[in-house]
Amino acid sequence: MGFRKICIYGAGALGGGIAAKLAASCAEETDISAVARGAHLNRIRRDGLTLREDGADAPLVARLTATDDPRKLGAQDLVITGLKGHQLAAAAEGIAALLKPETRVVMILNGIPWWYFHGEPDNPYNGTQLEQLDPGGVLWRLIGPERVIGCVAYQGGEVVEPGIVHLYHKKRLILGEPANTASADIEAIAALLNRSGLVAETTTRIRAEIWSKLMNNAAFNPLSALTRATIVPLLSDPGIVETMERIMTEVKALAGAVGVPLTIDVAQRLEEARAIPDVRTSMLQDLLAGRPLEITPLLGIIVALGRTTGTPTPVCETVLHLVSRLDEENRRSR
Numbered sequence: 001m002g003f004r005k006i007c008i009y010g011a012g013a014l015g016g017g018i019a020a021k022l023a024a025s026c027a028e029e030t031d032i033s034a035v036a037r038g039a040h041l042n043r044i045r046r047d048g049l050t051l052r053e054d055g056a057d058a059p060l061v062a063r064l065t066a067t068d069d070p071r072k073l074g075a076q077d078l079v080i081t082g083l084k085g086h087q088l089a090a091a092a093e094g095i096a097a098l099l100k101p102e103t104r105v106v107m108i109l110n111g112i113p114w115w116y117f118h119g120e121p122d123n124p125y126n127g128t129q130l131e132q133l134d135p136g137g138v139l140w141r142l143i144g145p146e147r148v149i150g151c152v153a154y155q156g157g158e159v160v161e162p163g164i165v166h167l168y169h170k171k172r173l174i175l176g177e178p179a180n181t182a183s184a185d186i187e188a189i190a191a192l193l194n195r196s197g198l199v200a201e202t203t204t205r206i207r208a209e210i211w212s213k214l215m216n217n218a219a220f221n222p223l224s225a226l227t228r229a230t231i232v233p234l235l236s237d238p239g240i241v242e243t244m245e246r247i248m249t250e251v252k253a254l255a256g257a258v259g260v261p262l263t264i265d266v267a268q269r270l271e272e273a274r275a276i277p278d279v280r281t282s283m284l285q286d287l288l289a290g291r292p293l294e295i296t297p298l299l300g301i302i303v304a305l306g307r308t309t310g311t312p313t314p315v316c317e318t319v320l321h322l323v324s325r326l327d328e329e330n331r332r333s334r
């Protein structure tokens with residue numbers, strides 16, 4: 001299908017980067033809009049959305065419709081969410097205002113997504129709604145897992161100041177249907193993203209990609225927040241690297257326990273992570289900005305699924321307690 005109206009909901013680091021790239025590459029034939037809020041929105045409206053990219057000669061300044069009231073945008077052919085996992089439920093009604101029956105919703109997320117147990121009739125957990133990720137089932141009800149497309153991002157970014165996004169570590173956006181099928185929609189969306197200069201691909205095994213990326217994020221993000229360290233110092237500390245190894249090993253075992261055996265070697269995965277530039281993880285960015293942390297999709301759900309499946313996750317559990325405490329203190333000091 002052709003995507004004539006596309007809304008990026010949550011034009012932060014990744015969402016903002018994608019909105020700017022799409023606005024610059026396909027605004028002539030496509031109506032690109034963004035939902036943002038606060039000072040970031042005000043600056044986008046006043047000065048456009050500025051995108052800095054490593055290797056680009058000059059920043060890109062994209063002019064696009066931006067609002068904090070999605071009802072003003074009308075029904076879309078495609079919605080791409082750039083919200084964090086813990087922000088989705090509060091935005092469910094706003095996202096629902098953008099939907100018509102055939103609208104697809106790409107959700108860029110680290111961690112286990114709320115729709116995880118949809119689309120696999122042979123999975124013993126199929127149809128299970130994850131209350132921790134979707135309180136009261138509001139996402140399941142108002143958006144519906146049938147229209148969702150999963151998206152795993154190996155693309156880093158940060159909102160460096162209101163209205164200005166920096167994209168770095170350009171690697172991959174991986175799109176996949178929850179039902180593990182090939183589809184014209186994911187191919188068309190990947191083509192659109194690739195045309196804009198991003199790097200996108202499709203998979204029929206989105207859950208393997210989710211778990212594989214989660215091995216990184218369950219280890220890197222909370223430990224970076226707890227130590228306030230960027231990637232390079234984290235990977236230079238043998239004690240932290242050992243803790244990361246243990247977290248990754250637990251996550252890998254849990255993936256296997258829910259039917260997604262991973263072949264990745266943990267030591268090799270840590271070695272590969274040394275290619276990531278010395279950036280702040282998205283959780284460290286939130287901590288430093290005084291925002292709530294994306295803990296449940298990255299760690300809380302691991303501990304919960306570990307209990308459900310009888311898979312031990314003691315290191316994840318300890319780190320979960322520590323980072324939850326940090327989050328509470330961060331909220332109190334705001």
Ligand SMILES: NC(=O)C1=CN([C@@H]2O[C@H](COP(=O)(O)OP(=O)(O)OC[C@H]3O[C@@H](n4cnc5c(N)ncnc54)[C@H](OP(=O)(O)O)[C@@H]3O)[C@@H](O)[C@H]2O)C=CC1
Pocket residue numbers: 009010011012013014015035036037038040068082083084085087090091094108109110153154155156157158159281282291294
């Ligand atoms: N940043 C990165 O390097 C990477 C991030 N990811 C993952 O991608 C996903 C998106 O992360 P990221 O791009 O960092 O997120 P950001 O926090 O940078 O962006 C989210 C944006 O959505 C806005 N927002 C939240 N709720 C609403 C709402 N109800 N209405 C309007 N705007 C809203 C936020 O505003 P406000 O700031 O006011 O809350 C923020 O601008 C996460 O799951 C993350 O873990 C994956 C790989 C790398």
Ligand SMILES: CC(C)(CO)C(=O)C(=O)O
Pocket residue numbers: 110153155156157216217220221276280281282283
């Ligand atoms: C650290 C990084 C870029 C890759 O693991 C990431 O995914 C995040 O910051 O959330």
